[in-house]
Amino acid sequence: MTLEARDLVAGYGDKAILDKVSFTLKDGEILAFFGHNGAGKSTTLKAVIGLIPVQEGELLLDGERIDKLPIGARLDRGIKLLPEGRGIFPDLSVKDSIDIVAQRNCTPGGSKIGRDDVYALLPNLAKLRNSVAGELSGGQQQILAFALALLGSPRCILLEEPSVGLQPDLVEELFGKIREICGRLGVSAILIEHKIASAMNIADHVMIINSGRLVFNGSKADAETINLWGYF
Numbered sequence: 001m002t003l004e005a006r007d008l009v010a011g012y013g014d015k016a017i018l019d020k021v022s023f024t025l026k027d028g029e030i031l032a033f034f035g036h037n038g039a040g041k042s043t044t045l046k047a048v049i050g051l052i053p054v055q056e057g058e059l060l061l062d063g064e065r066i067d068k069l070p071i072g073a074r075l076d077r078g079i080k081l082l083p084e085g086r087g088i089f090p091d092l093s094v095k096d097s098i099d100i101v102a103q104r105n106c107t108p109g110g111s112k113i114g115r116d117d118v119y120a121l122l123p124n125l126a127k128l129r130n131s132v133a134g135e136l137s138g139g140q141q142q143i144l145a146f147a148l149a150l151l152g153s154p155r156c157i158l159l160e161e162p163s164v165g166l167q168p169d170l171v172e173e174l175f176g177k178i179r180e181i182c183g184r185l186g187v188s189a190i191l192i193e194h195k196i197a198s199a200m201n202i203a204d205h206v207m208i209i210n211s212g213r214l215v216f217n218g219s220k221a222d223a224e225t226i227n228l229w230g231y232f
């Protein structure tokens with residue numbers, strides 16, 4: 001899988017926010033995405049999933065242009081968005097949530113990750129099968145949201161601040177799981193985070209956006225040699 005953005009321009013109405021954003025992401029890689037409030041991180045993910053139109057530039061998935069495709073077609077191709085505030089169904093049990101999303105996203109024999117697989121990958125979730133999603137702790141809800149995004153054949157998961165509201169040890173646990181699962185299953189991720197050090201721990205690449213323009217785009221090794229805060 002290769003997701004490539006070439007000189008993406010996108011924004012709201014006639015107004016452009018992103019100024020020629022380009023990046024490449026391959027199988028199993030995690031791209032940590034940093035920037036100040038209002039820099040354009042969420043806008044970038046919205047353009048990738050299709051919530052806002054791409055005004056200029058190209059978005060390619062394995063060489064196929066996807067920037068004109070509707071959201072549903074991008075979801076079907078394995079691009080998943082985990083929005084800030086968690087994509088869960090608060091009134092449903094964990095089991096019912098997983099069953100419903102599995103029914104929609106998993107084709108028998110043709111899917112990479114089915115309901116048994118998510119329980120095996122996330123054993124703590126299996127123990128919560130009968131709990132109501134809205135009554136789970138913040139960390140548990142975040143794990144459930146991640147599990148729902150994994151069902152089917154995800155190729156690239158867009159994660160928006162998954163650490164919000166989590167105590168530090170749960171952040172490390174969740175990020176450890178993300179790293180393990182992405183590596184093991186060859187799923188790639190773009191990880192928007194304000195917890196820079198935690199995100200750096202699991203990243204392969206780092207991207208920093210400032211007022212809509214990428215000011216750093218490089219390997220984690222390169223990012224470790226610079227003062228990241230100087231780019232904010």
Ligand SMILES: Nc1ncnc2c1ncn2[C@@H]1O[C@H](COP(=O)(O)OP(=O)(O)OP(=O)(O)O)[C@@H](O)[C@H]1O
Pocket residue numbers: 012017035036037038039040041042043044
């Ligand atoms: N729905 C919208 N309509 C118009 N302008 C918007 C909309 N959403 C965001 N913007 C503007 O786009 C710019 C980028 O916002 P964006 O949400 O992408 O920032 P961000 O990097 O995700 O910030 P944060 O870290 O605060 O989430 C900001 O100037 C913001 O005011």
Ligand SMILES: [Mg+2]
Pocket residue numbers: 041042043
């Ligand atoms: Mg945002």
